Amino acid sequence: MKPKxxxxxxxxxxxxxxxxxxxxxxxxxxxxIHEVTSPQAFNGLKERGIPVFRPAKTLATADxxxxxKDQHLQIxxxxxxxxxEKLNENCLKYGIELFGLNHSKNGIVxxxxxxxxxxxxxxxxxxxxxHTSTHGAFGTIAFGVGTTxxxxxxxxxxxxxPKPKKMKxxxxxxxxxxxxxxxxxxxxxxxxxxxxxxxxxxxxxxxAIKSLSMEARMTICNMSIEMGARGGLxxxxxxxxxxxxxxxSIPGIDNINVSISDWKKLGSDPEAIFDRELExxxxxxxxxxxxxxxxxxxxxxxGSIPLSDVKNxxxxxxxxxxxxxxxxxxxMKLLGHQVDYVFIGSCTNGRIEDxxxxxxxxxxxxxxxxxxxxxxxxxxxxxxxxxxxxxLETFKNAGFEVRQPGCSSCLAMNDDKIPAGKYAVSxxxxxxxxxxxxxxRTLLASPLTAAAAAITGVITDPRNYISExxx
Amino acid sequence: MAKVKYDILESTCVPLPLxxxxxxxxxxxxxxxxxxxxxFGDNLFRDWRYKKTGEKNNEFILNNSKYGGKVxxxxxxxxxxxxxxxxxxxxxxxxxxxxxxxxxxxxxxxNALNNGLLPIVINDDHLQKLQDLVLKDPSTKVKIDLEKxxxxxxxxxxxxxxxxxxxxxxxxxxxxxxxxxxxxxxxxITSFEKTKSLEI
Ligand code: SF4
Numbered sequence: 001m002k003p004k005x006x007x008x009x010x011x012x013x014x015x016x017x018x019x020x021x022x023x024x025x026x027x028x029x030x031x032x033i034h035e036v037t038s039p040q041a042f043n044g045l046k047e048r049g050i051p052v053f054r055p056a057k058t059l060a061t062a063d064x065x066x067x068x069k070d071q072h073l074q075i076x077x078x079x080x081x082x083x084x085e086k087l088n089e090n091c092l093k094y095g096i097e098l099f100g101l102n103h104s105k106n107g108i109v110x111x112x113x114x115x116x117x118x119x120x121x122x123x124x125x126x127x128x129x130x131h132t133s134t135h136g137a138f139g140t141i142a143f144g145v146g147t148t149x150x151x152x153x154x155x156x157x158x159x160x161x162p163k164p165k166k167m168k169x170x171x172x173x174x175x176x177x178x179x180x181x182x183x184x185x186x187x188x189x190x191x192x193x194x195x196x197x198x199x200x201x202x203x204x205x206x207x208a209i210k211s212l213s214m215e216a217r218m219t220i221c222n223m224s225i226e227m228g229a230r231g232g233l234x235x236x237x238x239x240x241x242x243x244x245x246x247x248x249s250i251p252g253i254d255n256i257n258v259s260i261s262d263w264k265k266l267g268s269d270p271e272a273i274f275d276r277e278l279e280x281x282x283x284x285x286x287x288x289x290x291x292x293x294x295x296x297x298x299x300x301x302x303g304s305i306p307l308s309d310v311k312n313x314x315x316x317x318x319x320x321x322x323x324x325x326x327x328x329x330x331x332m333k334l335l336g337h338q339v340d341y342v343f344i345g346s347c348t349n350g351r352i353e354d355x356x357x358x359x360x361x362x363x364x365x366x367x368x369x370x371x372x373x374x375x376x377x378x379x380x381x382x383x384x385x386x387x388x389x390x391x392l393e394t395f396k397n398a399g400f401e402v403r404q405p406g407c408s409s410c411l412a413m414n415d416d417k418i419p420a421g422k423y424a425v426s427x428x429x430x431x432x433x434x435x436x437x438x439x440x441r442t443l444l445a446s447p448l449t450a451a452a453a454a455i456t457g458v459i460t461d462p463r464n465y466i467s468e469x470x471x
Numbered sequence: 472m473a474k475v476k477y478d479i480l481e482s483t484c485v486p487l488p489l490x491x492x493x494x495x496x497x498x499x500x501x502x503x504x505x506x507x508x509x510x511f512g513d514n515l516f517r518d519w520r521y522k523k524t525g526e527k528n529n530e531f532i533l534n535n536s537k538y539g540g541k542v543x544x545x546x547x548x549x550x551x552x553x554x555x556x557x558x559x560x561x562x563x564x565x566x567x568x569x570x571x572x573x574x575x576x577x578x579x580x581x582n583a584l585n586n587g588l589l590p591i592v593i594n595d596d597h598l599q600k601l602q603d604l605v606l607k608d609p610s611t612k613v614k615i616d617l618e619k620x621x622x623x624x625x626x627x628x629x630x631x632x633x634x635x636x637x638x639x640x641x642x643x644x645x646x647x648x649x650x651x652x653x654x655x656x657x658x659x660i661t662s663f664e665k666t667k668s669l670e671i
C-alpha cells in the first residue's frame with residue numbers, strides 16, 4: 001500500500017463521500033460550540049425546522065464574552081448576557097451537554113476539551129473557533145470553522161471540506177533554559193510569516209517536539225493557525241497516553257488500554273510524502289517576543305526590530321502602519337521598554353503548566369508597581385489546581401489578583417480590555433490591532449517572559465531569572 | 472433555504488491597499504455579541520472608519536465618497552485570524568459582493584463562499600495594477616463573470632481568469648445550499664456511522 005501521512009489516514013477514514021471536483025463530505029467525531037459563533041447556526045436549524053442530528057457529539061461551553069469577576073452575579077452587559085442565555089436555551093432545547101457559566105467544568109473550549117477527556121487520538125474535531133487546532137496535540141484532525149459549517153455539523157454531523165495540502169515541520173535538538181514551546185512556535189511563525197502555511201495542515205515531528213508535555217504540545221498546535229495553517233497535529237506517543245491514563249475518566253471509554261493499543265497505530269508511514277517539509281533546530285531558538293501587529297512579526301527578545309519587511313527593500317505600507325500603531329521604530333531594541341499590562345491566560349497558555357512556569361519566576365518576588373497584571377486560568381479545573389498547588393498564594397504574595405476562567409483579555413469581548421496606547425505582554429496568540437481593546441498594543445510572549453516583565457515592569461529576558469532547564 | 476443566484480456583476484471598486492488584514496479589523500470582537508446575521512455592516516472596519524472619539528475618520532478609504540461599489544480590492548493575505556463568519560456577514564451587509572486579493576486565509580475563503588461573497592484570487596502583479604488604477608480613477612469599473620471565471624477591467628479591456636472550486640461555483644450560480652445537500656445524504660451518513668471503525 002502507498003505510504004500515508006497520519007493526516008491522510010485520519011482524514012480518509014472519515015470521508016463519507018468525495019464529490020468529484022469538489023470538497024469531501026467529512027464526518028465529525030466531536031463538535032465543540034460556544035456562545036459567540038453558535039446562535040446563528042441554531043437559528044438556521046429553527047428556520048429549517050430540523051433537530052440536531054447527533055446531540056451527544058456536540059459539547060458546549062461559555063467562554064468568550066463572560067466576565068472574569070463575580071461570575072455568580074448576572075452578566076452586566078446586556079448583549080453578552082443575551083448570547084450566554086441563548087446558548088443555555090439552545091443546549092436545553094436540542095439536548096446538548098453544556099458546561100456553562102458557573103458549571104464546575106466550565107472553561108475555555110480548547111482547555112476543557114482535553115482535560116475532560118473529550119479530545120482523543122484519531123478523531124476529527126471542529127469548533128466555530130480558529131484555535132481548534134489546539135486539539136491536534138493528541139493526534140487528531142482538529143480545525144476551526146465558520147458558523148455555516150457549525151450549522152452543517154449540527155444538522156448532519158458532517159461538513160463539506162476541501163482536503164488541505166500537508167506540511168511536515170521537524171524540530172530537533174534540545175531547548176535552552178528559559179525557552180518554551182511558545183517560543184518554538186513563535187520562532188517558526190516569524191520565519192515563515194503569518195500566511196506561510198496557508199492551505200496546509202501541519203504535522204510537527206522531531207525530538208524537540210516529542211520531548212514536550214501535552215500542555216506544551218497544545219501551545220504549539222494552538223498557534224498553527226497563526227501561520228495560516230488549517231491545523232497542526234502531533235502523532236500520539238507514550239506522553240499522550242500517560243496524559244490520558246491520568247484523567248479521572250474518559251467519556252465513552254471503559255478500558256483505556258484497549259484504546260491505547262489502537263492509538264499506537266496512529267503515525268505517518270516512514271516513506272509518506274508531504275507537500276512541503278521544513279526543519280528547525282531547537283538549540284538555535286531564543287525566548288521570542290512580537291513587535292508588530294501580526295504573529296509573524298516576532299523576534300528573539302534580545303534582537304532588534306527589522307528595518308523592513310522586504311529583504312533589502314523598502315518597507316511596505318502595512319509594515320510602517322504596524323510599527324506606527326505599536327509606537328516602535330525600525331531597528332529599535334525592545335529589552336528595557338516599559339510594560340503597562342501583563343496578561344497570562346488564554347487557550348494558548350492558560351493551563352496549569354503555564355502558571356507553574358510563571359510562578360517559578362514570580363515566587364518570592366514582587367510585582368512591579370507600574371504593571372497591572374491579569375492572571376486568568378483557562379478553566380475551573382486549572383483554577384482549582386492553582387489553589388491546591390499553592391500558586392494562588394504565591395501570586396497573592398507577589399501582589400497579583402487572580403481572576404475567574406474565560407477568554408478574557410485574549411479578545412477583550414468582556415471588560416478585561418487593555419487601554420488605548422498601553423503596552424501588554426500577553427501569553428495569548430494574537431497581537432492584531434485592537435485585539436486586546438481598541439488601541440491596545442500587544443506583545444506576544446511565553447509565560448516566562450510575561451513573568452519577567454511583570455516583576456521588572458519592562459521587557460526583560462527571562463533567561464536572567466532561570467537557573468535550571470525548563471521546557 | 473434557497474439562496475440568491477450569483478449573476479454577472481458589473482461595478483466600481485473600493486481599494487484597500489493593505490496586507491494581512493485580519494478578521495479582528497474587519498469586525499472587532501466587541502461587536503460579535505449579536506445573535507442574528509444582520510446589521511454587521513455598520514461596524515465593518517469599525518476602528519479604521521471611526522476615530523476614538525466616535526467621529527468618522529475621513530482618511531479611511533471607506534469614508535471617501537469618491538470610492539464606492541460592490542467590489543472590494545484588498546491587499547495580500549486578506550481575512551486571516553479568527554474564524555468569525557461575522558467578518559463575511561459584515562462585508563456582505565455593507566454591500567460588497569466580491570473581494571479581490573492575491574491571497575486569502577482558508578477559513579475566510581470558505582466562509583465567503585458559504586455566504587454568496589465571491590473571493591477572487593489574482594496574482595500580485597494584476598492586483599497591484601488594479602489597485603493603482605482604481606486609486607487613480609474611482610470610476611474604474613470591473614465586470615465579474617463567474618460562469619466564465621473572468622474578471623474584466625472595463626476601461627483597459629484587460630481580462631484575467633480566476634480559479635474557483637467547480638462544486639462551489641455551481642452552488643453560487645444556482646443558488647444551492649450546502650446544508651440542503653448534506654441533509655439529502657442523511658441515510659448515507661447513518662450507514663457510514665455503522666460501518667466506521669477506528670481501524671485506520
Ligand atoms: S482564549 Fe482567545 S484564542 Fe482562545 S478561544 Fe478564547 S478568544 Fe479564542
